[in-house]
Amino acid sequence: MSVDTVKQPNWFSRLAHPGQFLAWSRYLIWPLAIATGLSFAIGLWFAFFNSPEDYQMGDMVRVMYVHVPNAWLSQLVYGVMAVSALGTLVWRHPLADVANKAAAPLGAVFTALALYTGSLWGRPTWGTFWEWDGRMTSTLVLLLIYLGIIALWRAFDDQLKAGRIIAIVTLVGALNIPVIKFSVDWWNTLHQPASVFTKDGPKMPGSILTPLLVMMLAFTLLFALLQVVRMRTEILRRRAETLSRQAALQGVAK
Amino acid sequence: MIGDGAHIEFIAWAYVGVAVLTVALVAYVVWDSVRVDARLKALDKAGIRRRSDESKR
Numbered sequence: 001m002s003v004d005t006v007k008q009p010n011w012f013s014r015l016a017h018p019g020q021f022l023a024w025s026r027y028l029i030w031p032l033a034i035a036t037g038l039s040f041a042i043g044l045w046f047a048f049f050n051s052p053e054d055y056q057m058g059d060m061v062r063v064m065y066v067h068v069p070n071a072w073l074s075q076l077v078y079g080v081m082a083v084s085a086l087g088t089l090v091w092r093h094p095l096a097d098v099a100n101k102a103a104a105p106l107g108a109v110f111t112a113l114a115l116y117t118g119s120l121w122g123r124p125t126w127g128t129f130w131e132w133d134g135r136m137t138s139t140l141v142l143l144l145i146y147l148g149i150i151a152l153w154r155a156f157d158d159q160l161k162a163g164r165i166i167a168i169v170t171l172v173g174a175l176n177i178p179v180i181k182f183s184v185d186w187w188n189t190l191h192q193p194a195s196v197f198t199k200d201g202p203k204m205p206g207s208i209l210t211p212l213l214v215m216m217l218a219f220t221l222l223f224a225l226l227q228v229v230r231m232r233t234e235i236l237r238r239r240a241e242t243l244s245r246q247a248a249l250q251g252v253a254k
Numbered sequence: 255m256i257g258d259g260a261h262i263e264f265i266a267w268a269y270v271g272v273a274v275l276t277v278a279l280v281a282y283v284v285w286d287s288v289r290v291d292a293r294l295k296a297l298d299k300a301g302i303r304r305r306s307d308e309s310k311r
Contacts, residue, residue, distance in 0.1 A: 058260070058261070059260075059261065059262065059265060060261050060264065060265065062265050063264065063265055063268045066268055066269060066272045067268070070272070105279075105282075106279070109275060109276075109279045112275070113271070113272055113275055113276075116268075116271050116272075116275075117268045117271070117272060120264045120267055120268045120271075121264070121268070123264060124260070124261045124264055222276070222280075226279065226280065226283050229283050229284075229287055230283055230286075230287075232287070233283075233286050233287040233290050236290045236291065236294055237290045237293075239294065239304070240290060240293045240294050240297060243294075243297050243302050243303065243304065244297065244302075246302070247297070247300075247302045
């Protein structure tokens, strides 16, 4: 067979090769870090100095600028993990389970922060830190799913086998995402209905929507940055473990 | 601009909690990355490296 007739991998396969990923992703880290820092600086300036009080909640509206981005990320990160799970099961994509493992702790932290800020927001506005209603309970379930997935990753020595099992668990857990999203429509709940992502567009004035969107961008960029760094770390960790095993085997053979 | 009226402590605790946990998360990710880099460097120093890396030398 001549060289010309050998099927070349497509651009996606080339980008997805762990070695290639390590090569190109290093150029993302500093631009992402700078964009994240700038977005947080602008978002926090808006949140504290250029955002009006809400006519009902007063200054408590400022908690929304950290609560909503974390709530948004708690679901987005799980979406990334669900797509990665499909990548593992359907396409056996070499980076898919790396992406799943890298994202799980990030999703757990963002979900914990959404619950924490939500309860602080709830006390003055609803009169309680916690209520077992649809939105809060399903978000707590999401946190438990994240913790379960992290525990599963730690329970297996064989990371490829773990990847397939965790991919199935991740996809089963994805059923909770629409429950979180639509819980405020399906059940009577203390939590307010959706006010940013609605069919008719955001239901809030621009002076409050702008800081919210900037803070959502900042947290999303932070997630992208941490995800890239964690994926690189995971690829290198697997490389180090393979080398350590090979060295141990060679030592035994000698 | 933020006032110093009612519920200021809830706002302060929300932002402090988010800042502490976010900084801790970033620190953990950086620490983990540095640790793995150091492990690979130690293996390389001991002459244990991938064949593809050796062929580049």
